[in-house]
Amino acid sequence: MRAGSVDRTNNFDLLRLAAATQVLLTHGAHHLKLATPAWWPILESLPGVPIFFVISGFLVSDSYERSRSLGNYLGKRAIRIYPALWCCIVATVVVAALHGFDFLHWPALGWFVAQCVGLIYTPDFLRDFGFGSYNGALWTIPIELQFYVVLPILYAVARRIGGERAVMVGAFVGFLALAVGLRLALDGPEGPVxxxxxxxxxxxxxxxxxxxxxxxxxxxxxxxxAGRGLWWLAAYLLAMNLLPGGDLLHFASRLLLAVAVVALAFSAPALSDRVLRGQDFSYGIYIYHGLMMNLLIEQGLMGSVAAYALLILLSSAAGVASWFAVERPLLRRKSRPAGIAIEASEKTAW
Structure with missing residues (x-):
C-alpha cells in the first residue's frame, strides 16, 4: 500500500452525506424564511462546501494517481459529475416549464447547453423562478471541474522539475496566500470581475x-x-465559537476543519458501511435541493415547518433516486464487475 493510499474502509460517504445535509438545512431555512433555534450557529459553523472540497482533494488525487492514463482519469471524473447533473438540469426545465417559464427560444437553448457543459449561471428569463437562482447550489460544479483540470497540470509540473511533495506544498502555500489576498482585496461591493x-x-x-x-x-x-476525530472536531468547534473572528481565524479554522474531516473519516471507520451499506446519496441531495426549494416557493409554501420537512423529504428522495437510477449503475459499469464495492475515490463527486 502506498504511503498516501486511501484505505477502503472509511467514513467519507457518511461525511459527504452530513455535508450535503448541512447545506440543505441551512439553505432551506434561509430561502423558506424560517426562524432558527439558538443552536443554529453551531450547524452554520460546519460548512458543507469546504468539507466537500477537502474530501475531493483527498480522494480525487488518489483516483488520479491510480488512473491508467489522463484520459482514464478525466473519463472517471466526467462520468461521476455529468450524468446526474444532466438529469437535474432536465428536471429543472420540466419543473420551470410547468410553472409557466418558456424555454422555446435561442437564449434558453444556449443556457441549456452551457449548463450541460458545467458553465452554471442563472439566465435573465429564470430570474423570477423560485428564490431568483434556478439552482444556487450548482455554483460549486464548475469549481470542481476546474479542480479536476488543474490537478494533472500540477502533477505534470512535479514530474518535469522533480520533487512531487515540494511542488504540492509550494502550490498549497501559494494558493493559500492567494486566497487570503483575494479575501482582503474583494472585501466590498461585488462587481462582475x-x-x-x-x-x-x-x-x-x-x-x-x-x-x-x-x-x-x-x-x-x-x-x-486515526480514532481522534471527535477530539479534532471539538477543537475546531471551540476555535470557531470561542476565538475572535477575522480573516486569520477564517483560514486557520478551514485548515483545522480539513484535519478534523480526515480524522473523522478514519475514526470508527466501519461506521459508514454499517449505516449506509456502501450507498452515497450526497451528490443527488446536493444538486437537487435547490430545485426542490424553488418548487416549494413557486407553490407558495414558505415560512412553515411543514414546508421545511417537505423540502427535506423531496431532496432526500431525489438523492436516493439519483444514486440508484443514475450514479451507481454508471459507477459499477466503469469501475469493476457488479457486486464488488466501489472505491471511495471513484464515488466522490467533490
Missing part, C-alpha cells in the same frame, strides 16, 4: 490541496489522526 473570481477555483483550491497533502502525508494512519 469579483463575482467571476469568486466562482473560479482560485479562492478555493487551497482546500483541495489541503486534502491532497493530508492523504500524501499518510496522516490517516497516524495515531494523532
Amino acid at each position: 469579483e463575482k467571476l473570481i469568486r466562482y473560479s477555483f482560485l479562492p478555493h483550491f487551497f482546500l483541495f490541496l489541503a486534502g491532497l497533502l493530508l492523504r500524501q502525508a499518510g496522516v490517516q494512519r497516524s495515531h494523532w489522526i
